[in-house]
Amino acid sequence: MEEDDENPPLAIRIEEKPKLILSESSSLSENSGEYEVGSPVGVTVITGYLGAGKSTLINTILNGQHGKRIAVIINEFGEGIGVERAMINEGDDGALVEEWVELANGCVCCTVKHSLVQALEQLVQRKDRIDHILLETTGLADPAPIASVLWLDDQLESTVRLDSIITVVDAKHIRLQLKEYHEAATFPEAFLQIAFADVVILNKFDLILQDDKCNCLIGDVLEDLQKEIHTINSLATIFPALHCQVDLHEILNRKAYDANHFAHLEALLEDSKTAPASARHDYSVRTLCICEDLPVDLTKVRLWIEDLLWEKKSLMDVYRCKGVLYVKDSDELHTLQAVRELYEILPARRWHHNDQKMNKIVFIGRDLDETVLKTSFSSFVL
Numbered sequence: 001m002e003e004d005d006e007n008p009p010l011a012i013r014i015e016e017k018p019k020l021i022l023s024e025s026s027s028l029s030e031n032s033g034e035y036e037v038g039s040p041v042g043v044t045v046i047t048g049y050l051g052a053g054k055s056t057l058i059n060t061i062l063n064g065q066h067g068k069r070i071a072v073i074i075n076e077f078g079e080g081i082g083v084e085r086a087m088i089n090e091g092d093d094g095a096l097v098e099e100w101v102e103l104a105n106g107c108v109c110c111t112v113k114h115s116l117v118q119a120l121e122q123l124v125q126r127k128d129r130i131d132h133i134l135l136e137t138t139g140l141a142d143p144a145p146i147a148s149v150l151w152l153d154d155q156l157e158s159t160v161r162l163d164s165i166i167t168v169v170d171a172k173h174i175r176l177q178l179k180e181y182h183e184a185a186t187f188p189e190a191f192l193q194i195a196f197a198d199v200v201i202l203n204k205f206d207l208i209l210q211d212d213k214c215n216c217l218i219g220d221v222l223e224d225l226q227k228e229i230h231t232i233n234s235l236a237t238i239f240p241a242l243h244c245q246v247d248l249h250e251i252l253n254r255k256a257y258d259a260n261h262f263a264h265l266e267a268l269l270e271d272s273k274t275a276p277a278s279a280r281h282d283y284s285v286r287t288l289c290i291c292e293d294l295p296v297d298l299t300k301v302r303l304w305i306e307d308l309l310w311e312k313k314s315l316m317d318v319y320r321c322k323g324v325l326y327v328k329d330s331d332e333l334h335t336l337q338a339v340r341e342l343y344e345i346l347p348a349r350r351w352h353h354n355d356q357k358m359n360k361i362v363f364i365g366r367d368l369d370e371t372v373l374k375t376s377f378s379s380f381v382l
């Protein structure tokens with residue numbers, strides 16, 4: 001592909017599989033202020049049910065005022081090659097230059113992992129020209145493997161960082177989708193996407209009242225839906241939206257996995273609650289929170305969490321876990337983050353004199369048992 005000096009296209013050829021678009025935002029500013037030279041490039045994973053509005057969100061971001069130079073990676077599976085491309089607005093001025101590569105069928109996790117690492121490695125070589133990467137996971141029910149590649153992959157660790165997982169939800173259909181999965185007890189796609197989300201965009205709220213026979217106020221319906229989403233994942237920040245129009249500063253650069261960007265996690269943990277047993281919808285995927293005042297032994301915490309995430313003796317399926325730890329013989333607050341079987345415990349900052357030192361861990365997962373979690377934590381770790 002030829003590059004002309006006035007409007008140099010950004011295009012990177014990758015040998016296989018994800019489609020890759022590189023875009024320079026029309027609102028590009030030389031220094032957005034948020035991009036630090038030398039720091040890893042943030043990756044936002046965009047997931048969501050079929051038709052929920054993922055491409056709409058990408059279009060909103062590409063055409064938005066955020067001052068970032070953004071690269072987009074799209075995975076598309078099966079027969080629909082080319083469809084995703086048509087959904088993305090390339091811009092009148094040709095500001096978006098694309099390189100499309102077909103994704104072969106095969107083991108989703110392996111294929112995606114391999115080609116994703118390759119694509120990212122090539123992208124970050126152009127780091128001087130990219131501030132942020134959007135990764136749309138079309139066709140992937142479970143964002144966890146992608147998240148773990150980005151979050152803890154040794155090869156990529158210093159060059160890219162998982163910024164956040166955004167799940168786009170169709171406000172009109174989400175109840176039905178959750179109900180269907182719940183009743184059929186099948187692979188809980190809609191649950192997983194919400195369970196892993198740092199941000200949920202509750203999209204298409206214009207459609208939710210169309211079938212509503214009770215003349216409810218739109219505010220009440222939205223509030224109900226938000227409660228329902230928080231029953232599954234109380235850590236997710238929810239933005240109701242029309243055509244995915246959201247404040248881009250709220251969704252880009254969230255640093256949801258950074259130990260040293262701790263204020264956000266602290267606020268989330270402060271607010272998070274265990275979904276009550278009497279929750280209106282008794283889903284098997286839910287949020288559960290345990291608190292403990294006494295200092296813990298870090299080595300034992302590691303063994304405990306490994307037992308939980310790796311051995312799965314208790315039959316609980318933990319998808320996501322975030323927390324703060326009050327570690328014995330340390331004057332630093334530690335953070336715990338886990339995505340599926342991967343976890344990380346890091347010192348985040350020194351305890352402040354007015355902090356209430358305690359352990360607080362939030363779990364999001366399937367068939368979580370509060371009693372087992374609490375008693376095993378107290379007996380094992382303290």
Ligand SMILES: Nc1nc2c(ncn2[C@@H]2O[C@H](COP(=O)(O)OP(=O)(O)OP(=O)(O)O)[C@@H](O)[C@H]2O)c(=O)[nH]1
Nearest residue numbers: 049050051052053054055056203204205242243244
């Ligand atoms: N009424 C309404 N329609 C919307 C809204 N947001 C998106 N749509 C429409 O919903 C349809 C699907 O949106 P997409 O952005 O293509 O959804 P997607 O999640 O990328 O779809 P897949 O990639 O097929 O899973 C399009 O026709 C959009 O124009 C909204 O807020 N309200």
